[in-house]
Structures are given as C-alpha cells and as structure tokens.
Amino acid sequence: MRPATISLALDRAIQRLESLEDRRLDAEVLLAFILGRSRTHLVAWPDRLLSQAQQDAYDKLIERRLLGEPVAYLKGKKEFWSLSLKVTADTLIPRPDTETLVLRALELIPEDTSWHIVDLGTGSGAIAAAVAVERPCCRILATDVSQATLIVAAENFRSLGLNSVDTRQGDWFKALPEGTVLDMILSNPPYVAEGDPHLQQDGLPWEPDPALLSGPDGLNAIRDLIAEASGYLKPGGWLILEHGFDQGESVRRLMHQAGLSDIQTRQDLGGRDRITEGRFTD
Numbered sequence: 001m002r003p004a005t006i007s008l009a010l011d012r013a014i015q016r017l018e019s020l021e022d023r024r025l026d027a028e029v030l031l032a033f034i035l036g037r038s039r040t041h042l043v044a045w046p047d048r049l050l051s052q053a054q055q056d057a058y059d060k061l062i063e064r065r066l067l068g069e070p071v072a073y074l075k076g077k078k079e080f081w082s083l084s085l086k087v088t089a090d091t092l093i094p095r096p097d098t099e100t101l102v103l104r105a106l107e108l109i110p111e112d113t114s115w116h117i118v119d120l121g122t123g124s125g126a127i128a129a130a131v132a133v134e135r136p137c138c139r140i141l142a143t144d145v146s147q148a149t150l151i152v153a154a155e156n157f158r159s160l161g162l163n164s165v166d167t168r169q170g171d172w173f174k175a176l177p178e179g180t181v182l183d184m185i186l187s188n189p190p191y192v193a194e195g196d197p198h199l200q201q202d203g204l205p206w207e208p209d210p211a212l213l214s215g216p217d218g219l220n221a222i223r224d225l226i227a228e229a230s231g232y233l234k235p236g237g238w239l240i241l242e243h244g245f246d247q248g249e250s251v252r253r254l255m256h257q258a259g260l261s262d263i264q265t266r267q268d269l270g271g272r273d274r275i276t277e278g279r280f281t282d
Ligand code: GLN
Pocket: 095, 097, 188, 189, 190, 191, 192, 198, 211, 212, 213
C-alpha cells in the first residue's frame, strides 16, 4: 500500500482486521512496534507520514495477524512478570496463568536463601527468569529438550543480566547433572490433550506442539515428572506443576500415589485450577 499518515494507516489496518476481537489494540501495538515507539506516540502524532518501508513492514504484519499468528510472535517479544522476553516459533508464548506458579514459588522460597531450583522445560525462560529476578541468591537451572528453544532462553537470561541461571539441554530430568539435589522443581509442561479442539484456536496452531501436547489425556509429561521427582528432591523439597483447568484432581491423585504430601491445587486469576504442589517429607 502507499504510505499513509499514522491515523490513516491505523484505520486501514483496523478495517482489514475486522474479524478479530482486539483489532484496534493489535493494529496499534503492531504499528508502534514498526515505528519503534509507544502507543502514546500514535495518539500524539496522527498526521505523521510513514515511510514506504514502514508501511510495507506494517502491511506484512497485518497480513500475518489476519491469518491468526499471535502478536507476540509478530513482535518477537512478550511481557511476563514485567520482564520483556524474546519469543520465537520455538518457544511457547508465556501466559499470565503461569504467573500463578511464580507467585506460589516465591511464597515458598525464603528471601536470601540459596535454594537450588530447576525450571524443567523452560521454553522462553519465563519461570526461571521471574524467580531469578525476585530471589537473586538462588541457583537456578533452566532445561529444555529443544536446543533451539534453549538458545532463546539463554538469550533472555543474558539480556536480563541474570547470572544465577544456567541452562542445560535434555529431556526432563535427563538434563540434570548426575547427583543433582534440588530444593524445588518448577515446570509448566505440555498438558493439552491431543485432538483438543482448543488447539485450533487462539493462535495455538503457531505454537510448538511439543510445548503443548502430551498424550491422549494431556497428562503424559506430568505423570513422568511426578514419578521421577523424588529422585532429585531434598527431603521437604517442593514440586510445583502448572496444568490444565480440568486436571487438578488427576494431578493431586498422581502426587498422592507417588508419595508426596502437603498436596494442594491453586487457582489462576480467572479462578480456574492451574497449579498443584506437593513435597516429599521423609
Ligand atoms: N496454557 C496453555 C494453553 O493455553 C497450555 C500450556 C501448556 O501446555 N503448558 O492451552
């Protein structure tokens, strides 16, 4: 398209995004991103003309958004716990739901302790980064089975200056060095059931399947994590898992069968079951 003023470019984009619920917000966020400015800038300078290159770049992003690609992937960034994290097609987009897990972990981790904590299947590194920012004395290991994903996580830790976080590649506990003994295991594993109709919605088709899918009932990864956690936790050490809104009861049962105690499910900001914790006390 021919370059337009900020206000016209926005109007045209909003029109093209007609089918999307948050079309105005998306159009503004993406234009601000292209211009390297805040959304306030768009309001302050409605008559500024875009360059042809800016208009072209904007048109391309609007086209991709129209096909359903999430804004976070278009920008390559997502805010989590007020940290700006790089995200790519190799990482799940961090969800506000996961802040519930971070909040609970922080309630349990005393300040100024040097607990040894692992974030299994770290993705963009969201959980590890948030805990590292709030508990700088802890030693945190962030793992992922995908090397491409782990490179993104490592970049996030570096750009946030988080020297207390290490990364290791591997499949769940196989990533841990021999003899690892932990105070706390955190994970937002894949927990969506294969064939769940939700997978076709909300941008999920753009997210990596291994970060979402986990067997016919969505519990494969969670079952493995619970079964193996005891081999890596100190007595009294905590396991906290994120899970689907309808999986709380199953996760509590699995933890109970594995011999954990102090088992509790907690809700996310939307009031749905989202995380379950437990620990080994003997
Ligand atoms: N919460 C994600 C969703 O929207 C799933 C994340 C996961 O599987 N860990 O479906």
